[in-house]
Amino acid sequence: MEKIVSYLVGHCEKLQHLPEDFIYLALQVVAGLLVLMLFVAPFAGIISFVERRIAARVMDRVGPNRVGPQGIFQWLADGVKSLLKEDIIPAQADSVLFRLAPYLVFVGMFAAFVVVPFSSGLIVADLNIGIFYLIAVTSIVVVGIMMSGWASNNKYSLLGGMRSAAQIVSYEIPAGLSILAVVILSGSLSIQSIIKAQGAYPWQWFLFQNPLMPIAFISLFIASLAEGNRTPFDIPEAESELVSGYSTEYSGMRFVFFYFEEWANLYLIAAVSTALFLGGWNLPSAVVSWAQTKGDVLLHLLQFLTFFIKAMVMVFIIIQLRWTLPRVRVDQLMALCWKYLTPIGFVVSLGWQLGWLYFLRECLWSVM
Amino acid sequence: MQLAFFYFFSGLSILSALFVIFFRNTLSAAIALVVTLFGVACLFGLLEAHFLAAMQVLVYAGAVMVLFLFVIMLMNLGREELLKIKLAFLGIIGVITGVCLAILLVTRFMGLSAPLLSLDLGVEYGTVKSVGKLLFGEYLIPFELTSILLLVAIIGAITLARKPQS
Known part of the structure; x- marks a missing residue:
């Protein structure tokens, strides 16, 4: 982290006016978001597909195999579907x-x-x-x-x-x-x-x-x-x-x-x-x-x-x-x-x- | 930067502490208490006491508040049942205790000013090692007494909750 900060400060003139704490904070936020978007989210998606295929194999079924080769894009389709679905909040709920x-x-x-x-x-x-x-x-x-x-x-x-x-x-x-x-x-x-x-x-x-x-x-x-x-x-x-x-x-x-x-x-x-x-x-x-x-x-x-x-x-x-x-x-x-x-x-x-x-x-x- | 965080987290704690008092719904009040404790944990973090901060989240926000929520859900305390309890006597005691505490705190901290982390605390400050050394060295007897107190409370709770054997 120190290496990246000194590199950034050395190469960008605009950053030199900012306090170092702020650069650290911004970098941490960016690093956290990168982990979330590049690793955890795709992993959670793909593993949902993998788990369904394994479950299907155990239960002697086929499982999701329509979207893309062997159904590998099923998780993307599911994600888009749930984004577009209506968000229902029960009338009696808090x-x-x-x-x-x-x-x-x-x-x-x-x-x-x-x-x-x-x-x-x-x-x-x-x-x-x-x-x-x-x-x-x-x-x-x-x-x-x-x-x-x-x-x-x-x-x-x-x-x-x-x-x-x-x-x-x-x-x-x-x-x-x-x-x-x-x-x-x-x-x-x-x-x-x-x-x-x-x-x-x-x-x-x-x-x-x-x-x-x-x-x-x-x-x-x-x-x-x-x-x-x-x-x-x-x-x-x-x-x-x-x-x-x-x-x-x-x-x-x-x-x-x-x-x-x-x-x-x-x-x-x-x-x-x-x-x-x-x-x-x-x-x-x-x-x-x-x-x-x-x-x-x-x-x-x-x-x-x-x-x-x-x-x-x-x-x-x-x-x-x-x-x-x-x-x-x-x-x-x-x-x-x-x-x-x-x-x-x-x-x-x-x-x-x-x-x-x-x-x-x-x-x-x-x-x- | 640190000052901004300090104002943000202390503001959050005070605001949610007020919500704890003013929410009519017991469950909402308990959730607001979780936010208060979380804000206090963040303040500990700002003071370089990372171990205490994590402990605060684990013990209070994680374990104690979960038990609070559990009890509230099990007993299903609604608004009506709360209003049935006569609060007049308890209210007087509460006001007296609160005023006393306020006087104590104000007189104690009036005119006291501490810089926010301009002190040189050293590398060891706030680590598990230094906290452990304090707990098991200088403050060993109070620490052990506290654990005996907790043990007594646990045994008491079990005795009360146990069904009498026929």
């Missing part, structure tokens, strides 16, 4: 809160993409509290979901909103504990330094650092599935009971905002697991030095591809899970969180991690 809710959900999800890295240099802002900021900001989504459930003035929406809120607030605890395990290992909250603390090869990843990390990984994975309302934890929008949950009364673009959030969240779950456990964008040092001779662009492209491929593997696992597993009941959901994941999280992140770091390693060092 119209201000009803209109506001989708924006809160949208903002909560996309503010999290500020700290999601794409390569060693491509990140909107590498905050020193990175992963903690991510947990904090995504909790705004809950407020939006509850608002939409209440403002719709519909019992299905209300039930869906409340189920979703209960689920997200509960599962934040095991997710936070698993993330804590990684934070203790790396000694930093910044996502870029967590990635730098790992290496390119699987045995350098945090996933295989010690016997308890795979457990932390799985419990983070389950918890983030539940936080993202994905099957098998999609009881907030269980169509057999609640029509469509909190988004029942929404139509047109406001409806799309909710689904947009869901698909963007799919990438967010995958990106967080990749960054924390699967080595992120790390490349073998031979490849890095080779790429640097060809220029920085190639290096960042390779790092981006590494990160993206790992994240996509996670995304496909999540999609496959959705069409494979049945939905859990509410009591099973809560029991899983409070009776299993939370105690496991405590054992993994606090007890054994501290023991591993400060006693076992010291003992090994003293023996050697």
Whole structure:
């Protein structure tokens, strides 16, 4: 960021009169918008098409295949259709809160993409509290979901909103504990330094650092599935009971905002697991030095591809899970969180991690 | 630049705090409270206390307010039920407490002026590390006492909510 600012100030005479803060702010806004428009929006669109095709394959159907080759432009057609649709606001709904809710959900999800890295240099802002900021900001989504459930003035929406809120607030605890395990290992909250603390090869990843990390990984994975309302934890929008949950009364673009959030969240779950456990964008040092001779662009492209491929593997696992597993009941959901994941999280992140770091390693060092 | 942000966020907090008082609808008031807390978090951010800012959003806007909304929705407090409660006695107590608090705050901060971030705070200021050192060093006993207080509240809530075993 400093490089870009000094370059701009050096090359544009008009910018020299502006305060530096202002240039930083403008650049951050531009970077955020670029991430949103060039990556997150197309990703959410295309993944909606991919998910429908996979679902169709699982259910032995064909799926959308009419718009463009193999139906690849279906998401654009759907987007245009929902933009042109009438935006219906129920007469009995609280119209201000009803209109506001989708924006809160949208903002909560996309503010999290500020700290999601794409390569060693491509990140909107590498905050020193990175992963903690991510947990904090995504909790705004809950407020939006509850608002939409209440403002719709519909019992299905209300039930869906409340189920979703209960689920997200509960599962934040095991997710936070698993993330804590990684934070203790790396000694930093910044996502870029967590990635730098790992290496390119699987045995350098945090996933295989010690016997308890795979457990932390799985419990983070389950918890983030539940936080993202994905099957098998999609009881907030269980169509057999609640029509469509909190988004029942929404139509047109406001409806799309909710689904947009869901698909963007799919990438967010995958990106967080990749960054924390699967080595992120790390490349073998031979490849890095080779790429640097060809220029920085190639290096960042390779790092981006590494990160993206790992994240996509996670995304496909999540999609496959959705069409494979049945939905859990509410009591099973809560029991899983409070009776299993939370105690496991405590054992993994606090007890054994501290023991591993400060006693076992010291003992090994003293023996050697 | 920072001054502009300061006025914007403090204005936002004060305005939404007023909305909390004047909204008749309990749910709208709760949402306005979320905005107030979010504005306060932004002020923390402006004061270089990034960890506190994130904590404010996570704990207040994320967890506490969600529970508030939950209770409001579960009990479905409408306008009619609120008006039924006799407010005369509570009102007098409220006015006295409010006036006392206002006098305290005005006398405390009158004539006090602090520059907005012209101090050199050092790199460590406001990071997780320095906050953690303060919490687990200088303020360890108050910190632990607070956690015991919270534990007592949790156990009390469970005891009250539990169905008596027959």
